[in-house]
Amino acid sequence: MKLVLIGSGNVAKTLAVLFKNAGHELLQVYGRDENKASDFCEMLGIPYTTHWQQINPDAVLYIIAISDSALPEMGRYLSLPGKLVVHTAGTVSKEVLSGISDRYGVLYPLQSLRGSAPVTAQFPFLINASNPPDIELLINLVSSVGADFQIVDDEQRARMHLAAVWVNNFPNLFYRIAYNLCEENKTEFKLLLPLISETALRMDGTDPAKWQTGPASRGDVGTIKAHLDMMKNHPHWQQIYSILSEEIKKGS
């Protein structure tokens, strides 16, 4: 499939590698920042441009992978009548693209793509399009890279983005707290890595409630109190620990 990618950040870079490796023809990448665009385009042998006027008109699909806040302005720069145009954002309505083409949709990679390439080669997409035949086109694209997918409306996609915050941003905050506890404690944070992996890798898609362990789940008041005492210099962590222990006890 002939593709043009608008954007030169981590999402654009990851999708470029993914689709190129699956044999799709990346006609062009548009990037505002020439250094960022040339960085991966030259490595992958993909032409790039920094000028809106030079966007290649021959693609089947235009994928806009830019920041959420820049999406509403796109209609000022881009007009692609008759072409399928999608964005990659978690919480922005697909309608934001309606000024660019009457064929628009969403191709949202449900993965944290900050920094280098993801550890897991595979991640799923949440997709949708204003015209039903274009949904088929997006299904073909994601299937060609072996990716899982679900067709979801704007509301469902926003709620999956919320769920992503729960399983990524908040656990990462807790890894940071554990890291700081280890630093204070002169113990090695790396000793926790097998536990961190195990906790994540035993998820199988069924209700994680069956894996809930720890002092709160067994009502071990003595250990909870001892833990709170150990954090007496960190009142915020005490507060978070207490609220979460209550939530676990309630069997949320």
Add this chain to the structure above:
Amino acid sequence: MKLVLIGSGNVAKTLAVLFKNAGHELLQVYGRDENKASDFCEMLGIPYTTHWQQINPDAVLYIIAISDSALPEMGRYLSLPGKLVVHTAGTVSKEVLSGISDRYGVLYPLQSLRGSAPVTAQFPFLINASNPPDIELLINLVSSVGADFQIVDDEQRARMHLAAVWVNNFPNLFYRIAYNLCEENKTEFKLLLPLISETALRMDGTDPAKWQTGPASRGDVGTIKAHLDMMKNHPHWQQIYSILSEEIKKGS
């Protein structure tokens, strides 16, 4: 090394498999519950007993893997003068074993061993012993199975147990919340599994702060408000989300 295991729960079972596979001689398992003891001992070809009087006196090391609350009573059942005796608990002082032998210590597996065998074959141990030469004996044991370890005092071990709560029990609670959000949303929780894995597997032992992403870390007030609105039927989740977003913003 000749070993006797006291206990027949998940920790005892996991250690039995681990040490047996590394070529150690498991002389015996003591289990209060005959069904649980016979369950894995027969499979592994290890003799077991349900009688304190029949504990094999010929082991080099006695590993007590029972519930924290039962440890203080052990002196009533067990006397092993001159033998090295260790427990496997995260928050119990090693002194609790001083009534059994003058050689006592701790062999704490820093892993969640509930249910079936762990996904990751390797996990580290936190170790200590009342007599320095016994620390060497424990190092030899854990090294023989290729496990990482750190020698820690009771306080450090308790704090690592606290860190384990932060990286296991609380993320698991959030996987449950995400599961419930998906159920309400008619989206597939399994689509979040690559994100859950990626979040965990990119930890490398250095400060996880560099991986912090999401609306709170970029000060995206609009998305935070939208997320809170989506949880209007779950005031507890709203409260937790707000407190954690503040903590991320502070750069905890």
